[in-house]
Amino acid sequence: MKNFGIVSYNIYCNFTNYGSALQSWALYNVIKRLGQGLYEPVLVDYCPDILLDADPLNPFKKMWDKDEESIKMCELSMPAIRENYYKFDRFYNERFVRTKGKYTSKNFVEISEKENIEKFVCGSDTIFCLDEFGFDNGYYANYPNMRGNSVAYAASFGDSHFTKESYQILNERLANFKALGLREHQMLPYVTAHTSVPVQKVLDPTLLLNASDYDSITEKRIEQEKYLLLYARRYNPTMTAFAEKIAKENGWKIIDISLRATNAERGHRMFYEAGVEEFLSLVKHSEFVVTNSFHGMIFSVQFRRPFVIFSREQCNTKIEELLTLFGLSDRMFIDGTESFCLEIDYDRVHENIADERTKSIQFLKTELELL
Numbered sequence: 001m002k003n004f005g006i007v008s009y010n011i012y013c014n015f016t017n018y019g020s021a022l023q024s025w026a027l028y029n030v031i032k033r034l035g036q037g038l039y040e041p042v043l044v045d046y047c048p049d050i051l052l053d054a055d056p057l058n059p060f061k062k063m064w065d066k067d068e069e070s071i072k073m074c075e076l077s078m079p080a081i082r083e084n085y086y087k088f089d090r091f092y093n094e095r096f097v098r099t100k101g102k103y104t105s106k107n108f109v110e111i112s113e114k115e116n117i118e119k120f121v122c123g124s125d126t127i128f129c130l131d132e133f134g135f136d137n138g139y140y141a142n143y144p145n146m147r148g149n150s151v152a153y154a155a156s157f158g159d160s161h162f163t164k165e166s167y168q169i170l171n172e173r174l175a176n177f178k179a180l181g182l183r184e185h186q187m188l189p190y191v192t193a194h195t196s197v198p199v200q201k202v203l204d205p206t207l208l209l210n211a212s213d214y215d216s217i218t219e220k221r222i223e224q225e226k227y228l229l230l231y232a233r234r235y236n237p238t239m240t241a242f243a244e245k246i247a248k249e250n251g252w253k254i255i256d257i258s259l260r261a262t263n264a265e266r267g268h269r270m271f272y273e274a275g276v277e278e279f280l281s282l283v284k285h286s287e288f289v290v291t292n293s294f295h296g297m298i299f300s301v302q303f304r305r306p307f308v309i310f311s312r313e314q315c316n317t318k319i320e321e322l323l324t325l326f327g328l329s330d331r332m333f334i335d336g337t338e339s340f341c342l343e344i345d346y347d348r349v350h351e352n353i354a355d356e357r358t359k360s361i362q363f364l365k366t367e368l369e370l371l
Contacts, residue, residue: 001037001038001039001040002038002039002040002118002119002371003039003040003041003042003115003116003117003118003119004031004035004039004040004041004042004117004119004120004121004368004371005041005042005043005044005099005111005115005117005119005120005121006024006027006028006031006041006042006043006044006120006121006123007044007046007120007121007122007127007138007139007141007146008020008023008024008027008046008122008123008124008125008127008139009048009125009126009127009133009139010023010024010043010092010125011045011046011047011092012046012047012048012051012052012054013051013054013056014051014054014055014056014059014062014063015056015059015081016056016084016085016088018276018279018293018295018296019125019206019293019294019295019296019298020125021088021091021092021276022206022276022280022295022299023124023125023154023204023205023206023295024043024096024124024205025091025095025096025217025276026205026206026208026209026213027041027121027123027124027153027154027205027208028041028043028096029209029213030205030208030209030361030364031121031364031368034361034364034365034368035368039119039368040097041097041121042096042097042098042099042115042117043092043096043097043098043099044098044099044103044111044117044120044138045098045099045101045102045103046102046103046104046108046138047102047103047104048104048105048133048136048138048139049104049105049136050133050134050136052104056081056085056088057081057082057085059074059081060074064234065234065235070235070259073235073259073260073261073262074259076261076262077259077261077270077272079273080261080270080271080272080273081259081272081273083273084272084273084274084275087273087274087275087276087278088275088276090275091275091276091277095217099111099115099117100114100115101114101115103138105137105138105143108137108138108143108145108146109143109144109145111145112145118145118149119149119150119371120141120146120149120150120151121150121151121152121153121367121368122138122139122140122141122150122151122152122153122155122177123152123153123154123155123181123183123205124153124154124155124156124183124204124205125154125155125156126156126157126158127139127140127152127155127156128140128152128155128156128157128158128160128187129156129157129158129159129160130157130160130161130162130166130170131158131159131160131161132158135166135169135170135173139155140173140176141173141176141177142173142176146176147176148176148178149178149371150176150177150178150371151177151178151179151180151181151367151368151370151371152177152179152180152181152182153181153202153205153364153367154181154182154183154202154203154204154205154360155180155181155182155183156182156183156184156318157182157184157186157187158317158318159315159316159317160187170194171194174191174194174195175195177195177197178197178367178370178371179197179198179199179363179366179367179370180195180197180198180199180200181199181200181201181202181360181363181364181367182199182200182201182202183201183202183203183204183318184201184317184318184321185201185321186317186321188201198363198366198367198370200359200360200363202359202360202363202364203353203356203357203360204295204298204322206295206298206299206302207298207302207353207356207357207360208357208360208361208364210302211284211302211303211304214280214302217276217277217280218277218280218281218284219275219277219278219280219281220281221281221285222278222281222282222285223253223255223269223282223285225252225253226250226251226252226253226287227247227252227253227254227255227269227286227287228243228246228247228250228252228253228254228255228286228287228288228289228290229254229255229257229282229283229286229288229289229290229291230243230254230255230256230257230258230268230290230291231257231258231283231289231290231291231293231296232256232257232258232259232260232291232292232293233291233292233293233296233312234292234312234313235258235259235260236292236310236312238310238335238336239290239292239310239333239336240260240263241336242290242308242310242333242336243290244266245336246288246290247288250287250288252287252288253267253269254267254268254269255268255269255271255282255286256268256269256270256271257271257272257274257279257282258270258272259272279299280299283296283299283300283303283305284299284303284305286305287305287306288305288306288307288342289305289306289307289308290307290308290310291307291308291309291310292309292310292311292312292315293309293312294315294318294319294322296309297309297319297322297323297331298322301326301328301346301349301353304344304346306342306343306344307331307344308331308332308333308338308340309323309331309332309333310332310333310334310336311332311333311334319332320332325352325353325356326349326352326353327348327349327352328344328349331344
């Protein structure tokens with residue numbers, strides 16, 4: 001039986017990320033289904049060099065926002081950050097078959113012998129983002145044992161900024177893959193023109209599954225009262241004010257997954273400590289979701305919850321493309337004054353997703369057959 005190693009952005013990070021964990025879990029389970037006993041996925045415990053000094057239990061050094069207020073909020077949130085981290089650690093250990101060892105640039109070539117992994121699937125998430133990770137050898141399949149033995153699924157370039165020199169390196173790295181599934185259209189024409197392997201735009205792995213597929217890892221309802229879920233990957237006072245306005249108008253509580261600890265003084269129930277299973281439950285049972293998270297948006301759609309998503313630096317390309325597919329471009333907010341309808345025709349939305357899901361799963365199946 002073949003083992004396919006999944007190499008992605010997940011275990012190692014400065015702050016834990018529900019989207020990174022869930023895209024890995026979804027891809028893992030779809031590959032397992034497709035394998036039908038002929039091949040098995042294995043989550044590679046891989047840390048790229050750029051994240052070697054990242055410490056989720058001491059995240060101050062690598063914070064995005066280093067102003068005094070943001071640092072204070074992080075300090076106040078440390079008990080929740082620690083609890084959240086240990087829940088994520090348990091998720092990665094219990095929900096996957098995972099490599100026995102940790103792999104970095106120093107020992108990745110040993111993985112074939114030690115773990116019986118000779119074929120690799122790189123993705124999903126922003127593993128191709130030059131501004132975030134550079135040309136990481138694991139993400140771009142550039143270790144000797146990965147070259148020619150790898151495919152990429154739903155890899156994203158994010159909002160990368162390439163130069164003439166970095167485009168040349170990109171061309172060399174793309175040659176490592178037998179097929180390339182890209183999450184966004186932005187770089188699709190370029191990659192297609194500079195490779196001779198199959199290239200296709202595909203869905204994020206979390207959309208390859210149906211909502212019911214997440215039942216096995218979704219916690220039971222946590223909050224019995226009606227509530228609005230505010231999930232902020234980065235602080236946005238306009239988004240917070242909008243959430244408070246909508247909650248007040250409808251008589252809902254606010255459950256808040258953010259590092260803005262002092263929002264508790266505004267009546268929010270702070271829940272940064274939520275693990276992956278609790279996050280899914282909080283989305284599923286909410287009355288409304290206000291977020292600036294790509295995967296916060298995706299799971300709102302999966303669970304058919306009304307939502308709006310606020311613009312966020314370096315994330316708008318992927319958000320706008322997916323909203324277009326959903327037929328929900330009007331759910332993208334900037335200043336909170338935009339008009340919207342509370343209800344969403346989710347039958348139509350999921351019809352749009354279904355066709356893309358079929359094509360994406362077929363492309364992934366083709367990729368795996370090439371390995």
